Amino acid sequence: MEKAAVLVAGGKGTRMGGPIAKQYLPIGGKPVLMHTLEVFFKVDPDIHLILVLPASDFALWDKLVLDHQFTIPHHCVGGGNSRFQSVKNGIKAIPFHEGLVAIHDGVRPFVREEVIEESFDVAQRTGSAIAVISLKDSIRKLSDDGKSTYQERQYFRLVQTPQTFQLSKIRQAFEVTELPQFTDDATVYEHQGWQVSLIPGNAENLKLTTPEDMAYAEFLLSQKKA
Template sequence: MEKVSNKYAIIVAGGSGTRMGTKIAKQYLAIGGKPVLMHTLNQFFVLDPAIRLLLVLPEADFSYWDDLCQKHDFSIPHQLVKGGKSRFASVRNGLDSISDNTGLVAIHDGVRPFVGGQVIRHSYETAAVKGSAIAVIPLKDSIREIEGPDKSVFRDRGQFRLVQTPQTFQLAKIKEAFSGGEKEIFTDDATVFEYMGWEVCLIPGNPENIKLTSPEDLDFANYLLNKREGSI
């Protein structure tokens, strides 16, 4: 990968797995014989080992994660960061753990283990020039906007995109954006950046880059892994 700047990746994994219906949080569940998070970290590492990986977890899970790393002989270098009470707080903790104020940082959901390497590469290269790079994909289904209990209106799906991660930014700008307080309108990192008056730049994501939230997603994840291994 061509070096564009100092590169960081904050992998956010503070979920409890409520919708997954399991006792173990979804980020630690196994797909292809390894916890989801290990697959996610690996996607960044194989693209560029120079990317500094910061894994944001609940502090109570640190020892459990260390045990998992030993069990699976997982040796990809990464730094653990204490999570916050919300995703915003967790990302801010990750940003605060970076002493550097120059470079680029990708912020990625830990339970999106199928992000494409080309998407990661493109996000860093675009953010270096534009200030931000937000991975998105087109909608496949028709959509309608609900305007009342018995009224809905057709909307052109071509004018909308589904937002994924990574969401990659120039480090100084996103640090400044997260230095303020959390607001209800912040649904992702892009909205925090946009609140500063800066325009976000969209890049193509990859359809397989789903966020694992339900048991059906785990089945699909194992299918994708089997398909990938079968193509090697």
């Protein structure tokens, strides 16, 4: 069964506070996105890699690829005005009709290879596979009147990516009009009335968003090298 990965990196990275978007910032000497592409390539060298970027960033990315002599095959697609539109553009660029697709945040370079592998295995059997992790902290629910109530954390999960699907199903799901409740790809899939399957993610698979995250990313890389 053919496999694809749509790596979404359409954001401007304003929370990082620098002149360059977070997906292009270096960790371990090369841009974040290159680390993410490498993980998926290691899982399956034949995978179709689709990188969704702002169209205005194509020239910058081409320069980074040349500067770092980056040779992993991938195809760049222009993003949309929202994550929903960016993912939809990426899915449309997949060059086959039947198979599996993992949709992943480009700024999550520390996803484990075994998580990606399991996501493809489970999605092939059930239609979907969503990486999640358990909560460690206590949680409370806030109401409109400012009051809060205790919640049993064992009934909740933090959602990560990859979110992997049978291609025909997720293509169908993304044909609908975008809605506010579409916070990720799983919610788009669920909108069709389909139940998602959950798989264990990995705690270090954080979404790099702030300068503190970048410092932690350097630490994680140093641990991997050690």
